[in-house]
Amino acid sequence: MVWSIARKRLLLNLRTFKFGALTLLAFALLLASGFVLTTEYRRRTEEYQARREAEVDRLLYAQAYSQTTLRLDWPPEPLRLLSRGVGDRFGVRAFLPGHFGPMRIINPGEGTSLTSFLGLDFSNVITIVFSLLAILLTYDVIAGEKEKGTLSLLLANSVPRSRVLAGEYLGALLSLMLPLTAGFLLWLILVRADLEVEFDSQIWVRLGLCGFVSLVFISSFILLGLWISSSVSRSATALVLLIVLWVMAGVIYPNFTTWAVTQTHPPEPRTGTNVAQASEASKRGLEMEVINRAIAQAEAAAIWTAVSPWEAYRTVVAILARTDFGSYLRFRRTAEQWQHQLEAWHREKIARYPSRERNWSNTDPDLDLSGMPQAQWVSEPLRESLSRSLPYAGYLLAVNGLLFLAAALAFARYDPRYQL
């Protein structure tokens, strides 16, 4: 019985105008985003390679230890196509002067973005279009059948309410899985055809997980739709409520929380100390404090915004794509480690050849570069990404479970009789 209800819902959905229109919109956006982001990826890769090539023989001409500085570059992530993330906005190149100054991270190819608040990428198309589609397909599932009078007919058969709900849920899920799978495959074909990069098994696993999480995310909106639909008696009321919730959860709540966090975690030390006027020694400490505060601020914002399933989903995808803020922190930490190693190495060499710290003359022998650390970037392994994304993915699953319970409870108590 569950299956026949699911089948009925699936067939009903496939024939509607909203389904066709939104599916087409989603496909168009997915293809556009794939095209835009592969172009961007290719440009970034070229820039990265140009930067690396410029690095190759820089150390060959070093004459004093002050010239033996290192640079760590964060290569463009191929899965940035899934989620642009925020990680690389804060810099993809670290200057490591070792003993000769503090580390600096810059963004060589930075653009000034002023108007857009959601970049166009895979995760955003899913969050905007598919969640809307989920709501539009489910708002009238219970309340609408009641209005038409078919709900009491359905319940007059020997089928328990839980099965009706499960069938409706499965039907909606199946009807959304179709465009999701098709869109994902289409997007993948475009990306693979357009991109020369080899996808290794790890990337395929990440892509698969991303598809699964997208399904979990969409399912949470289906369940929300079912819950609201079985809590009100008119489908129009359900729709208005759902749309308001959708805008609140997706657009307004994350913005407000981020903003509130900038107020609760101000980026500058409260004491009114002025970084520009502080002494050199305390300047380093103050700068560190400013950075630490900024990191604390960003982390607080990441946690608070993830209360909205939209943001939780985006975070999971960004972690899987290695473009989230945590990935930037990982880059920063790696750069710091190399900076410390280089500093130790500089100290050791300067102790041995004090005259070569900053100066040299034509008669000096070649600089002793033995044992010099080579800053290298190792991408985050899958296991680490998984453990970082687990809390958010778990939260999404828990939201699903809670919404299912709420929907089951509401539907069990639902009055199916139709009154004008």
Next chain:
Amino acid sequence: MIWLIAEAILRRNFYDLRFVFLTAVTLLLFIASGALFAQEMNQRWEAYQRQATEAWQSRNLEQVRIVRPPRTLAFIAEGGERNLSHVFQIEPEHSEPVEMDKTRGPFLELLRDIDWVYIVGVFLTLLVLLFSYDLISGQREAGTLSLILAQPVSRAQVLVGTYLGTVLSITVPMLIGMTGGLLLVLTIGAAPLTITDGFRIGTVVMLSVVFLSLFVLVSLFLSSRTAYASTTLVSALIVWVLFVLIIPNCSEPIADLLDPLPDSAEYQRRIRQIDREESSKLRISSQMLAPIIHGPYSDEEKRRQVEELQRKLIEADWAARWEIRRMQNRVRQERERREQEHRQLARRLSRLSPFAFYQYVTESLADTGLIRQQRFRRQIERNTASFTSFTNTMRQRYAHLGRSSGYGEIEDAGYRLRVPHPPRFEHIQIPPQDFPAFVDREPPVVETISDALWDLYALVFFNVVLFVATLYAFLRYDVRPG
């Protein structure tokens, strides 16, 4: 009769619990926005005053810093002020101001500021759709539309009445919310609002009504093109998602694709290369001295020739430095121009959505964002000339006090040739008030409106076109229920 229908719509909405609830939500949004903005503006003013004092005290003959004051009306349209630089440096050799604090900033990328533009553009537009989607098709379904049209009233009157009623009923929550937010900004915020600001706010309120009326018309148009209210709502939502979420966000990536900006590292490389190439021509060597020293001259003549050579070298050095500055400025200007073109393209693309028109008009009215940044830059550029002439006069007066910015010389057989370095004048104490004053002229409201006139015109034009289209669709509408 028009008023009767409008009144009926107003009543219907005001007695609706959903309407009351959503009005409360609107008020809450405006109040929260007002509170957060007032707090943030206070912080910005504090930072401005600190930076301005520092800049004032550190004025010298090599550079002057100018700090851009924050705009009080940022709560209406923030326009990305946060990400624009606030400190500009003028150097006499540069024709353009240098933006000082471009790469600063915390790690938190704000998704979007919750200013009035945002609340009206995202939340109130949705509210409009939710309360007007069923005005035609819903009444047809309920069977009341044919009853109304059985009265001696023309369809145009029905449409105008419905339109007016909806616009009026959406104006109410908007006005309540804006008043609440404004009161909060006035009480918590430290920066006072002037009469002109009041006028600007009034214009923004009227503009918001015009913008929202556009969405009322979209909704009425769709409602009179579809037979069922639910179809109307779905198509209205798709239009909303396109106009409010997708087009404004896609304009920038698509502009990137159509017109990719060269890497900023590339420009820096070109600037460095100019420096390297030009300065390599300036190297001095003992070979320059050799023909004089070994030439058949008397000691007196040799000394005179070396002095002559030294003078020529200094002149050549000056000329070369000017040339370097000029060429580097050209690269910078090119970059600036390319970025500007890119932004213009992104803006043009975003104008596929009326939200963009509304946003840009409001930004020019509130005088915030990119438009203000450009205007401020132009003002600085105008002021640069007076600063340059002032420093040149002062430098001539204190020429004997200038400190050489570098040392180095070549010696051969007792004859010395100094490496030319231009003198620096930072250390000379000049009272800050002696510098030419920087005049930050706030543009008159009329000027800001004329800036935004095309966008404003487009908004009104869309309204008219949509109204005609809706009227046409409604005249042909089949009103029979069932």
